[in-house]
Amino acid sequence: MGMLLSRVFMGLMAVWIIVPILVVCAAALNGGRTMFFPPEDPTFARFVEFFVTEEVWIRSLRNSMIIALGSAALAVIAAWPIAYWLWRKADGVSKVLAGLASMPFALPPIVFGVGLVFFWGFSGSLGNIWSGIISHAALFMALPLTTLSIGLQSLDRSHLDAAATMGASEATAFRTIILPQMLPFTASGFFFAVVLSFNEFIVVFFVSASAYSTVTVQIFNSLRNGFTPTMAVGAITFITTSIIIFSLIARFGNLPQLLGADKSK
Amino acid sequence: MMKPLSPKPGTAWSPKADQSFLHMSDLILKNIRKAYGHVTAVENANLTFESGKLTALLGPSGCGKTTLLRMIAGLEMPTSGDIILGGENIASKSAEQRKFGMVFQSFALFPHLNVARNVSYSLRIAGVDATTRRAKAQELLELVQLGDKGQRKIGQLSGGQRQRVAIARALAQEPEVFLLDEPMSALDAQLRGDLQMQLRLLQQKLGITTIVVTHDQREAMTMADQIVVMSHGRIEQIGTPQEIYHKPANSFVANFIGNANLLDGIATATGIRVGGTEIAVSDRGSFAAGQAVTLFCRPEAVALHDTEIPNSVPGTVTFVRDEGPAREIHLDTPAGHMTAEIPGSFEATVKIGDRFHAELPDGLLHLLPERSHDDEEAA
């Protein structure tokens, strides 16, 4: 009885989360130019438009990917030294630095977005795709910082002692012991950042220009100017990417541990 | 197929260790002290680790034995003192310069490398070529009877196998000193006995200077040429297993190594007066008559008699612990609580309430300095 009740409750919650997603996916099948649900005259023509024929979507998809991959890589590279420093020394400077580096992620993104407009405005690169990449790297640096810190904490310090008694200097131990064992955590941090950057709207909305816009900004523009089912294809692309990436993290890393579950269970 | 490692102690099993070198390479600690702020972890340790011998650092947890081992390895720097190896003071050298092989309590095997690559790790970072590395790893794995497990992942090994991989890995760099930190503590009790013997045989075969940290007196006695008993950062006694067991320097050592009867009394010209009884003790040390001292006697030395005889105290049985091969008889005597160990048997020869005269045979007694309560707690 109680078992059944809890199953039903969990099912209902899953439905509540999944319905809007399904609606978006189904809307992509609409034959006409307007969004209907359930779709009228189902067709895959919208997919062709999104990926092949419509220049504006192809360009924004490319921008989204460049920004997501570039910023995630940059975020990982920027987060590594702080995470390592924090783990090795745990001194005041590294703690403050880690706190400050997490600020853009922790505070309402709209404020960071406003600040970035000024920041890039002063350096004259507002609307430049580079500024988008760096902005997202700063925004999402907190993610690799977190996964790397979790990973380093799970590292057995006696491994470093063992390496030292076998003649490894700190640099050698880092290269041969820490780095290989941290690969899953580095990858997780990278992919978390990729997915979030891919889906980020507000900050890119602030710093982008008509010269480049990402898929999210493009969809928002079409939301205001009336729907086209083509943008639903963008949504499907994103959801599929997210599910694939998180499944990969779950498959090759320990997702419950990364999310802070008890390790022993 | 494989060229065996040199079997006799004292002959070179590695290019580094030629005959003359081996005789010189005693490891000597002079006034080694380690303090963390106000806490002293190790106090004035003066020790000689003879070349080719196995020394056990024995003591309860927190006695400073692991800190001492880590200072020898170079993982901790002593606050003061010298560490001398082959005439050279190495106290300021780092762990990676000393390259003493070490086996860690958790074994610290690298999960991202397979067994063979774990073993050849030190060779790889020293720039040894791949062929030599493979051959050496195979040689060492065969030495620890894991010749067919080289390609396994660490996660696929049992605890005992992991320990042997850790040993092989520490030996791969042909260290001058071989260190083991509680190497058995992560293993099942059943396995330990076997592995202790195997480790001792391997060490004798290689003739390598070895230091083992342990809190298990049985393990120390099984393996060691020399035992160093420590407590509260101090060295309590240094000696062979027999010396430590039969002639403990103080009541802490007596209690920590096996069971001991410790009876408080006053030294007399011929022995000790305990509980109103005069006991003759030939080995009475240099205590002045009238000084408070402690009488030491192992339970198996105590003999139980029905009638009163010299050098005995009367006692009433309060508990009988039958361990199978032996029986531990607990007695209440005027001199205090005592235990006697007698051979086990099917018949219940002793029961609670029985009265005996417990003989303390002169040749097996020693006088120790008056014991303190700290020692009882530690034991």
Add this chain to the structure above:
Amino acid sequence: MSKAAALPTRLAKVAYIGAVLAMCITPFLLVFAISFGEKIEGAAWVWGFQFDNYKRFFVGADYPNSISFLYLKFLWYSLYYAMIASILAVATCFPFVWLMTRLSRRAQTVWLVFFLASLTLSEVFVVMGWDILLSNRSGLPALFKETGLTDLLKETGWFDVLRSWGLASPRNVRFKPTEFATILTMTYLVWPYAVILLYPPLSKINNEIIEAARTMGAGPVTVVRTVVLPMVRTPIVGTVLLLFVFLLGAYVTIAVFAAPEKHTLSISVYEAVRGATLNAPFGSAQAIILLIAAAVVLVFSRMALERGEK
């Protein structure tokens, strides 16, 4: 040994710290500095140190001749939507996560992948989905009409109740633009976040504690009420607050679902900085006030929580 690092290494270190700080901190400092600046008619703005922007926020530009609380109202709606939606999300999410953490590790991983995927879903997609579901020509209103539910509501008199709540037009139910749609979408937006934030503390609760309570006669609901909830009270409040801060920045939801007179600061900040009104100093001031409001709520909640713990 390597106490004094080589000069190039130290330079690299300094440059690295400088770059990180520049990217993470300067934007916030700029917002703060520019909020005291002055807008020049027809041009951009100049640096300054005056409080006109803040004055305008609280009492309007024309004070003391006239007084306007327009921006205070925006602030109120920012806080209102965010607080209601975050509380709703945690209240519905908590029982779900509790049940989820009692499943096998494998099942938990599958659920986590599902929620992570929906968590990263951009605000624009979520809004798009609910927009389709709630808009008048498709989705639920159309469904209500087709199935005759609208007529049924009219017959039973519930339709008038809905109308008085603003959830219906004379002809059919209507969800856009309404507070209902806004809060619903915002709740949806943070629901997966609530899962991820509540998961660690709940998954750490040992099953033996639950079994101990059950051997003492507590039913499942009693266990949750008397054992689980008190154990995770602090993380629950923490989660509400994190979601609250996150929702303060919601933009697309408000732009699509809220009526213009019930817009929030996010909208007016964007309008001022990059939109039609173009008044960067005033936009900055609004952003700073949003931050301060968030900080005040956080500090008060923490104080209340700490007092509750004593």
